[in-house]
Amino acid sequence: MILKAVLTMSPEGVNSFRAGPDESGRFGLFGGRYVAETLMPLILEVEQAYHNARKDPEFLRLMDYYLAHYVGRPSPLYFAERLTAHLGGAKIYLKRDELNHTGSHKANNVLGQVLLAKRMGKTRIIAETGAGQHGVATATFCALFDIPCVVYMGATDVERQAPNVARMKLLGAEVRPVTSGSRTLKDAMNEGLRDWVAHVHDTYYVIGTAAGPHPYPEMVRDFQSVIGRETREQIIAAEGRLPDTLIACIGGGSNAIGLFHPFLDDQDVEMFGVEAAGRGVETGEHAAAIGGGKPGVLHGNRTYLLQDDDGQIAEAHSISAGLDYPGIGPEHSWLAQQGRVQYVNATDEEALEAFQTCARLEGIIPALEPAHALAFVLRWAGSQPKDKLVVMNMCGRGDKDVFAVAQHLGLPI
Amino acid sequence: MSRLSKRFDDLKAEGRGGFIPFVTAYDPDINTFKKILAGLPEAGADVIEIGVPFTDPAADGPSIQAAGQRALKAGASLKGTLEIIRDFRKTNNETPIVLMGYFNPIYRMGCEKFANVAAEAGVDGLITVDLPPEEEEELRGPVQSAGLDIVRLIAPTTDDNRLPNVLKHASGFIYYVSIAGITGTTTPTIDSIELAAKRLRKHTKLPLAVGFGIRTPELANAVSRTADAAVVGSAVVERVAANLDANGNALPGLVDDVLHLVKSLSDGVRTRS
Structure with a gap:
């Protein structure tokens, strides 16, 4: 297997477990960018924007500020x-x-991604949520930064996480129950991707976990x-x-x-x-x-x-x-x-x-x-x-x- | 010469655009689907696009999602879909068949095994929705060796910088996704399609099919004049859905009604005034 050889080289030049992903978004065999062509140019744009942002002292200053004074770190x-x-x-x-x-820890990631969306000039935010913690965090930062927010949530989860549904609504987000498939997190994610494909020009998709197409696994990991x-x-x-x-x-x-x-x-x-x-x-x-x-x-x-x-x-x-x-x-x-x-x-x-x-x-x-x-x-x-x-x-x-x-x-x- | 190349050459000689209906394999059940498939060439299908059901079709709108759910409930699988095509080829060796689906079932089967079985069953081309050129390498080798065409999706968001790379290994035809969105939702304007066709033809000599959001014989006709073929999917599978009883079973007139719709769409494409 190639995998054994994928102890990639870190910037320091020693074998490292921390150097991934590679340029194509891979951790060995895993990762990558398996998305429809419609989304591909946008995914590349997000990657570019993120790589620029994380080198920008002003972006990092804003992260530190809000993490300390708003999230409570x-x-x-x-x-x-x-x-x-x-x-x-x-x-x-x-x-x-x-x-x-x-x-929850979700705030660490959402803060970074919403700041990135603003840098990219996006005017609408979407997210998927399972337990509702990521949805609540996204609704919260969208309220703070005054951006309209739509959260997709499996219909089954809407029922079993009612308090978080109410919180998102109070924060001004629109919660859209997803009734397709198994009506849980994976279906909410499908619906998020469908929304994004249809609103590529103005919308940013805040993915809540260290998964999805590159650069999300890397970006979410960095923020967390x-x-x-x-x-x-x-x-x-x-x-x-x-x-x-x-x-x-x-x-x-x-x-x-x-x-x-x-x-x-x-x-x-x-x-x-x-x-x-x-x-x-x-x-x-x-x-x-x-x-x-x-x-x-x-x-x-x-x-x-x-x-x-x-x-x-x-x-x-x-x-x-x-x-x-x-x-x-x-x-x-x-x-x-x-x-x-x-x-x-x-x-x-x-x-x-x-x-x-x-x-x-x-x-x-x-x-x-x-x-x-x-x-x-x-x-x-x-x-x-x-x-x-x-x-x-x-x-x-x-x-x-x-x-x-x-x-x-x-x-x- | 591949079936696809021959079919597009013949269409050119006839001086008309082609019509490509999309149907979901096993929708609403295996036997009804086989009857629909068998009737498509006579109803005017120049190429047949068969959707391979997947649990998580993230690029599809509600109609094709529902068709996939019906099909999975009826026991659909990639393996079974290839067997159906093998049967179809016993009586039809001319109409090209293109599979449209998502990568995971292919990956699970193994790229090489899939390519060989598909080619041997009589599949001509492959559209893998969630496999952009950047990720295609592991499938491309086996598929090209087996002699299948790789049909590339091009979206309104695919810019001129990206186009050469997307077109690089394409063969058979090019599939232009006419809207930035999921299947069967909004409808494109003919002006936007004309502009796109003009742009794409500067980059490729491959035939150009246009789909996503084309529902009426009139639009199919207009599209087939600008491009080389029009694809209609959601409207066809919606006709399947309209002929089901409360338990989701096929009503007696289903096959005729679906083929009737396909006939009216293909007549629309053939109309020259």
Whole structure:
């Protein structure tokens, strides 16, 4: 396989896991620009604009300003003392990205992309959303920067994430329920692409995860890498050394790549990406693209996908609307093949259990998405040595999930 | 000479543009689809474009999305679609067939296996919607070796800088997407098509087909005078949808009604006043 040779060269001239993608948007076999010809010129324009923007001190100044004063960064790195004592093993830190404005890590990326859209002179923004966190973040920055916003959301998700639908509407966005296909995140993304094809001249598509056609996986990763950069400084300040382990949940994988990327070349830092196993990977009702999928092409990139032998995309299942997607960002597919990151998974039941444990022990109600990462921590950390330093990305808060979880647990509301 | 080249040469000799209906394989079920396909040449199809159903057709509008959903429900697959074409070729060796679809089913089957099976079944050309020239290399080799034509999509957004690269490995014909949008939604003006045809002919000698948003015999006629062929898709699959019962099963008159529409569109193209 070519893949083994794709330890690409970094600018410093050493073998690096951080140098991708290449000029054609590839991470080894994965990534690329699989879009209709109508969109291709626009995709190239976005790439050019992004590469110019990230070299522009004014763009970077605006990013820093809004991240600090509007999003509320840096987010704390918090030692979860009671959780650590409860498990009796590794020392667990939580990166508190759920404290960001809008309640998740999504703000980091949307800020960058909306600023880019403005630079490009675009006057209309569209986005897809699953759990609604990306939709809320997009609606928020569109309100702040006064740009009309349309959010596509699967009809199934509109029902199970009602609080976020209301938030987007309050922020002035138009929410369009998508009734085609499986009526979830993948269908919302199809609808986003269809809208974009029909409005190429004035519209910018804010993709919410580190997937889609190049340059999105790279761009979203870069914007989310603030998570890992802060973590690096914070853990050194707190412990005087790098962590031993990083853990994050994975749907498309933007919070995970944001945490992992600045550490990829630190060989001693092990990393776990936690996919959603739904009712169990063996049941076929899950959203674990790496755990139960094969390479394929969807939504502009080649990556691991849940699919049948005919190449038809399978419906994903997860209790978490944010992880309920049959694919994964292409850089994760590459990191999995390289063996640099280990991809594990947690079921709906385990996530629900972790959700409650976290609430009671730490007074933090996590979103169902990071509850999957936490489920892995609960399963694994107790057997690890006490001097092992672990950072888990608490990438979203659970306000949006309170009603759905209460319903699952049979609690009266 | 390939079936496609021969057909476009014949059309030129006849002094008229061609008509290309689009139908989705297995829509609404395999047997009804086979009957529609068998009847298309006599109804006036100069080339037949067959849509290969895919769960996530991100470039298609509601009508063709719905056709794909019906087809998948009826058990559609790429493999099965190729078998249907193999059957069709037992009685028809003249009408060129172009497959239109998305890359993943082909990738899953394997590019080389697909190219060989498709060529052997009697497929003539290939339109892969989500495979721009930048990503086409792995499919191009096998497809060209197997003797299939690569039909390139050109959009209103494809500028003159980009055109030579898009046209580089094209063969058979060029497919101009007449609107910046998804299939079957807005309708292009004939003026915009004339301008585009003029621009494209400066860059290529390949025949030019125009599709996306062409619904009426009148527009099909006008398009076929400016270009070398007109493609009609959504209007055809909508006629399938109009002949289904509440459970989605074909009503008795479906095949005749669809072929009747195709006949009226192809008559429109053949009208010279």
